[in-house]
Amino acid sequence: MLKLDAAKPNDKFTAGVWDEIVAKVANSGGAEGPAIGIDLGTTHSCVAVWKLGRIEIITNDQGYRTTPSCVAFTDVQRLVGDGAKNQIAKNPANTIFNAKRLIGRRFSEVTVQEDIKLLPFRVTEGPSDVPKVVVNHKGNEHQFSMEEISSMVLGKMKEVAEAYIGESVKNAVITVPAYFNDGQRQATKVAATIAGLNVVRLINEPTAAAVAYAMDNKLGHTGKKNVLVVDLGGGTFDLSVLTIDGVGKFEVKAVAGDTHLGGEDFDNNMVKYCVEDFKKKSNKDLVGNERALGRLKVACEKAKRILSYATEASVELDCLVEGIDFSMKITRAKFEELNMGFFTACIKQLESCLSDANMSKGDVDEVILVGGSTRIPKVQRMLQEFFDGKELCKNINPDEAVAYGAAVMAASLSGRKMVNELMLIDVTPLSLGTEVNGEVMCVVIPRNTPIPTKKTKTFKTGDDNQSSMETKVYQGERTKAADNYLLGSFIVSGIPPAPKGSSKVEDCFEIDENGILIVTSKVVSTGKTKSLTVTNLSGRLSKEEVEKMVKDAEKFKLEDQEYKRKAEAYNDLEDCLYALKNKIKSNDMSPNIMKNM
Incomplete structure (x- = not known):
């Protein structure tokens, strides 16, 4: 629980978090500069800030209020955002998107392997099962982790905010899907660090949207509503049931969702359908043709958007492969048929979420739609x-609501008094526990437990004279421990010799307000402890690697600035020559002089 304007909480762990945040606010005196809110999306990102008594959604350098979460590498420069997306059809192998679907995951995961088959760029296995993208940049081959790609997008949003605000920005509240596990949350924080941002708080996307809804509808302090936030974006699907008590208190009752379901899946189904149709008509297989698939994907995404307001759309591409054109009409009914499995899965998740919240359909006062894919009529x-x-x-902007709510939270944590108080009581989306005898998952913190929280369980030795005990920390809902997500493991030693079952080890699980976990094991008889702060998943990025990536990010930033400086100088020179030519013409100079210009 976080409440800046209320009495200190009594719980020791919560009080520690409270003290840390209040100390930051008290000591800053505004010197740290403004804190921004960033919605780091799968397909698009958005940034907002509290300024002049209101939340402002910040437009980028192209004048758009959202920016594609896309990074491209060419022979001469790196592009982030609109520039990257605009050239994807001609440079698909070096244009990276969907990093959010891979961040914090392992290369060997089934979902990662399925994604790789549909991506036009190359993804390879890095050290310790980490997925990395491989690109050609300035004639050389480079490998980047998903944290690095996401940091480039966050860096772009940071620059957009700084251009608008007129000063350096260091602090940010960043949103993540409610159903992100601990590894994905940590990887997002690492991406922010590489981008030069201090994460004041990670906030779940549906919770941020609920904050935007409450602010936009000016709920009074006596008002109390149960709201369901349905957040269906480009790559993730989130559900949150919250009780909003006035404009300041937001209590999450339950969350559900799928971090691998969204508009990208709908696009991919359309692409598969088009590939099959093209093969039937021309006997040509597009599988493995990166350029053709990249162009087809762009066309399918455009058709999907049209089908949200029209009943029919065309997918037309000249010279798709070997000089053969592709043309096909797709109806809204066919699009719905192709994706009905995904739509049905969304409703099943909804039933589960309401059940976990102990609510019926009639208990929900408002159903709030967030994310571009909620525009789909079906x-x-x-x-x-x-x-x-x-x-x-539908009275909040589905593309901007999450960033809006994040900016409200950022302003609150920076001491801005836009509301009397802002209290968020979130929950952990997945159960956390450890493996016990028989490879069974022993749940210590059940899913949908309010956070921050601290829970303890005691375990006995399984052998005579056992001197150490390994704690394997898992996250998930499966009975067999190995079927869940392994966050990390460690060994506590120094257990005194004793018969089986006599010695005890106490495991304490603590989750902070960002949903990040700390596990401590203590030998009860001696008080000896061993801790695991899950800040670095086994096999992911070390502190040294993160520091190197920060330096690399700065190098890219300087390269981008130098390229921009040269481009501007070249344009200035062309303008000067053009003006000089016009002046010569106006003075009726000799044709020979004009010819030599």
Whole structure:
């Protein structure tokens, strides 16, 4: 629980978090500069800030309020955002997108392997099962982790904010899917560090959207509503049931979702359908043709957007492969048929979320739609039918609401008094526990437990004279420990010799307000302890690697600035020559002189 304007919480762990945050606010005196809110999305990102008494969604250098989460590498420069996306069709092998779907995951995971098959760029296995993208940049081959790619997008959002605010920005509240596990959250924090940002707080995307809804609807302090946030974006699907008490208190009752379900999956199904259609018509297989698949994906995404307001769209590409054109009409009904499995999965998750929150459909006062994919008519229709014809809340911008809420939280943590108080009571999305005899998962903190939290379980030795005990920390809902996500392991030693079952080890699990875990094992008889702060998943980035990436990011930034400086100088020279030519013409100079210009 976080409450800046209330009495100190009594819980020791929570009080420690409270003291740390209040100390930051008290000592800053505004000297640390403004804190921004960033929605780091799968397909698009958005940044907002509290300025002049209100939240401002910041436009980028192209004048857009969202920026593609896309990074491209060419022979002469690196591009981030709109510039990267605009050249994806001609440079698919070196244009990286969807990093959020791979960040914090292992290369060997089934979902990662399935994604790789559909990506036009190369993903390889890095050290310790970490996925890395391989690109050609300035004639050389480079490998980048997902943290580095995400840091480039965050760096872009930082620059966009600094250009608007007019000063350096260091602090940010960054949003993550509610169903992100500990590894994915940590990887996001590492990406922010590489980008030169201090993460004041990680906040779940549906919670941020609920904050935006409360602010936009100016809920009074006596008002109390149960709201369901449906967040269906480009790559992730999140559900959160919250109780909003006035404008300042947000209590999450339950979360559910899928970090691998979103608009990208709908696009991919359309691409598969088009590939099959093209093969039937031309007997040519597009599989493995990166350029053709990249162009087809862009066209399918465009058609999907059209189908949100029209009943039919065309997918047309000249010279798709070997001089053969591709043309196909796709109806909204066909699009819905292709993706009905995903839509049905969303409704099943919704039923589970309400059950975990101990609520019925009738208990929900508002259904808030967030994320671009909630514009799909079939999604809206299925939600409305589930809630027996209830009107859905569409009065907040689905693309901007998450960044808006993050900026509200950033302003609150910076001491801005836009509301009397802001209290967020979030939950942990997945159960946390350890492996016990028989490879069984022993849950210490159940899913949907309010955070911050601290829980302890005691375990007995399994052998005579056992001198040490290994603690393997897992996150997930499966009975067999190995079927869950291994966050890390460590060994506590120094257990005094004793018969089996006589000695005890106490495991304490603590989750902070960012949803990040600390595990401590203590030998009860001696008080000897061993701790694991899951700040670095086994096999992921070390402190030294992160520091190297920070330096590399700065190098890229300087290279980008130098390229921009040269480009501007070249343009200035061209303008000067053009002006000189016009002046010569106006003075009726000799044709021979004009010819030599």
